[in-house]
Amino acid sequence: MILEAVVGSHAYGLATAESDVDRRGVFVAPAEAFWRPEKPPTSVEGKLGLKSNPTVLETLVSPLVEITTPLGEELRDLPWDDALAWAHRLGAEIAAARGPLPEEPDVGRVEDWLVSVRRRSL
Template structure:
């Protein structure tokens, strides 16, 4: 997969969270800018490129902004990574890091993170067979770790406006995964606990997203790549 004009990319997923084990996949996420001229034609360019060798997902800048403003947990982590996990950083990428605190909003963060956590719980129930070992048990433990992480990170973002990607006490996540692999219903108290914490906490985030900063950044991206293409023509 060859994608040009990558603005920002880095290592995400279990490696970033501090939950990777030997043999874990290394996931990468990034965003790129389509040449501005191509956005005016009859057929617009692809908004996402995904490969599995290596595991890499790249979203076009406008799509990434829409997902981030919607509170999407997966894309949101890209702008909160520890510095050492970035593999591509450009001036426009750094500008995006500079406006990351303007992207989340209370309702969308709550709905997205709790929504994804609830999906994980459903997967636990659907796949749970009480088997702590083997493929099914490993999948259940993985979904359980995701559930706990989504709840913890989502609540932090909702309550403080900041997002810590590397989890505190990774071993507690692995123990939780093993416990839930043995009994998927063991995840329900944690999910209910965070539902209550979200409900009783007044968020520092605005209730609705303010698209002003993202819109201004995206227009700078469009100007930059329109000028660059004209100069090379």
């Protein structure tokens, strides 16, 4: 593992008490694994990163890095200019967004609706 970061709601300050912690990482297979007739699986993550894949970029730009090695630092320092600029703009938009959802759900209203749906399906 050369890089492990917290992603998702915890990385962006959106977590609640019920939120789990999502982690994503980058693993580099040891050179010895390529010396055998059976090779390790090929990764396409680097190619996805170059195509601005959000799943890959989220790992690279997460502010909550838990594990990093010199190789992990090199990976984070690569010139992902356009992709990272997009990711940072998106992060800023998310941070500034005000959603239409209330702080607490109206449980009673939802339960009433669910009961009405079940009654109509009898």
